[in-house]
Amino acid sequence: MRRVRSAAGRVQLGKPSSNLFRFGDRDTGRGARRLDTSALDGVLAVDPDARTAEVQGMATYETIVDATLAHGLMPLVVPQLKTITLGGAVTGLGVESTSFRHGLPHESVREMDVLTPAGELLHVTPDGEHADLFAAFPNSYGTLGYAVRLVVELQPVRPFVKLTHHRYPTAGQTTAAIGELTASGVDFLDGVVFGAGEQYLTTGEFVDAPMPGARISDYTGQEVFYRSLQRRPVDHLTAHDYIWRWDPDWFWCSRAFGVQQPLVRRFWPRRYRRSDVYRRLVALDQRHGASNRVREALGGTAEEMVVQDVEIPVERLPEFLEFFHREIGISPVWLCPLKLRGDRSWPLYPMEPGRLYVNVGFWSSVPEKPGDPWAHNRLLEAAVADLGGHKSLYSTVHYGEDEFWAHYNGDAYRAVKRRYDPEGRAPDLYRKVTGR
Template identity: 55%
Template sequence: MVRARAWQQHEQAVARLRRSYAAVPDGQPVRLAKTTSNLFRPRAVSQAPGLDVSGLTGVLSVDPHTRTAEVQGMCTYEHLVEATLPHGLVPLVVPQLRTITLGGAVSGLGIESTSFRNGLPHESVLEMDVFTGSGVVVTTRPGEELFDTFPNSYGSLGYATRLRIALEPAGPFVDLRHVRFEDAASLAKVVESIIATREHDGVRVDGLDGVAFSPDELYLTLATWREEPGETSDYTGSQIYYRSIRERRTDLLGIHDYLWRWDTDWFWCSGAFGVQHPVVRRLWPRRWRRSEVYHRLVGLDHRFGVVDRLDRRAGRPLRERVVQDVEVPLDRVTEFLDWFDREVGMRPVWLCPLVARRAWPTYPLVPGLPYVNVGFWGTVPVGPEAAQAPLNRAIEARVHELGGHKSLYSDSYYDRETFDRLYAGPLLASVKDRHDPDRRLTDLYDKAVQKR
């Protein structure tokens, strides 16, 4: 009865979505009527009504026998995990931030510590319904053109309304080992070994990520699911997770806290708001120690230019926002980090190994080849050239010189020819011809680079 009611409500939500699509005037771009986002590129403001996806935020069912879940496209991973954990199951990849949606992680790109063995979130999708630019829902599966071009399309082909995904068992507790390295080359060798054997020093590795605090202080955090209870740490209160990596060799977290260990302080970026100061932390409500709160604060600064005004008033050089995630082949990551230290100089950076399970044309990682996602988020003083984004442009060039790829959730500066070559532009255009012939949805280049 509960399952039937959930599906009935889902059909009603899809019907509202169709009606909202019909209400968008001809010639106006079709966008989501959604107030939250994990994107870091500004978007053009449209006065036209948007797509009503308010009823597409839930979990329709969890099947512990087949280890699958039916999930609506706008469901956040926070809500998805709440539904799967009681069954001892988790999605194969759970992105780091609570409010990332399943549809967003699939049409964009998500990653986390299980990506070294499970790839990216779209690789565990078994079937999905896509609301296309033609205003119809298309059910599509792996191997079909719409399905295979949907990852990294960022809504330019449509929006997922329902997804069937694979799940895997996870213990209620997670053992952590923080292993220090003196250089990136040594770290890369251990990553290669773990990817090949799924263990380190004879102990199984279920999750793998790391942090580079400086060129000679890097850590891998090795996570192992376990059933046995123990004394767990709490990094949602006064203690801060990323600092613990340097302070202790081992740790124990509940699986829920492990999945969201990075969300409380937005990795380390909460420091920009003073939230890591002990006094401020005591006064800052726990319910506000979440990534989307910090994201909104950044949005306000972008809107009103507070930091730029303060820098000008104080005579400080203008700062360039450098917020990027890039995938670099494991055997070239040392080169990239050396270059990054010389040219950008931002630390710490996040390191997350991944191996794609198969080829995906719109984000062409080589299947089976180990990559490392290098994530860096902050600002760098560059002076009057800040508006031209010299560091972001240099990063784009260097990443592709090394055979890597860059995620498109933040600012991008490619020319059209380069962009189409890197992200399968002609293929996307041909798929768009079939599923959005009137170009109601904004083109990927216009979204990612032109910010339309």
């Protein structure tokens, strides 16, 4: 341990980019000293024999994947968007199509160096002096400290991924298939719900070469990946393009900017077909309320942003989707099965080891209910809790304080917070994610 800053005054991470959808987050840091992290964005080493990478906390997964693929390796779980950072995925949560096998990104971390709000730089491991911080770090969103260096496990890759898109007419059949496919030995599994009668699960398998006569698809150009599920039962991508298949269109959210229209797409520069570009456009709109003002000026109604990821126990998935189609009505919806990798649980996001969940992701807006601009989000929070699920905290949070701490283990959080931030230099988790 060593002290790198005096323990005086409030602190906040000076991160140049963000994948959060809490646009009021900066308000919680007013008056705080911003820590410059611009130099902490690299891959320090890749060890092909040990299958590990030593990575700085602000390194994006785009940077990490480029470094590890050069050695025929990739992280066990690579979140869907290129500019998500390793530190962000560990202190927040990440999920992708390997999560049914490898869990969440923090489960592949072997050790970390963490800068605490108190100004101490600590070496943190699963069973060392600071094992309590290691356990509580996931889902703490920077309120317990910032990971400046991490060592993570890697897995071998092959040059191509063969995709098979399986269509199911009901949520019940989709749910049964998830159980079967997670036990089938495939390398990747996720899915898309286009509506109550049209659902797909996509399996992916590493291969050395495409099938004879098969084309290698490229979804960084005119074609859009999620539409291929409906048209192409079998597909092939390079391993690199599979990892980033969702990023050029931010899943399907680029349609809000017209980028999926052939004419617009042709003239929209390829270098700007990226999730971080679209996210910046949304952030600008949210801060100024431009789109809602236009809707209201044209005689329409303002819209409520419903951008959330939730984890639902797999057996409750049909109930959740029935509720979702009836009360929310957004489509498409992403499905991503996941199971914790090992036998341990993580106190601030208490999923059950050995239990299969499905991450359901939905990212759009719906007409506001008069007099209640967050009605749909609160309805979702209640439904997720009733079904024994969990809600990620990267987006808006509407729980009252007591309910929030009941869901996210307030007793465990406060014990670690007292030890590593005794002066309260960083906001607590509830204040951080609600802005209250």
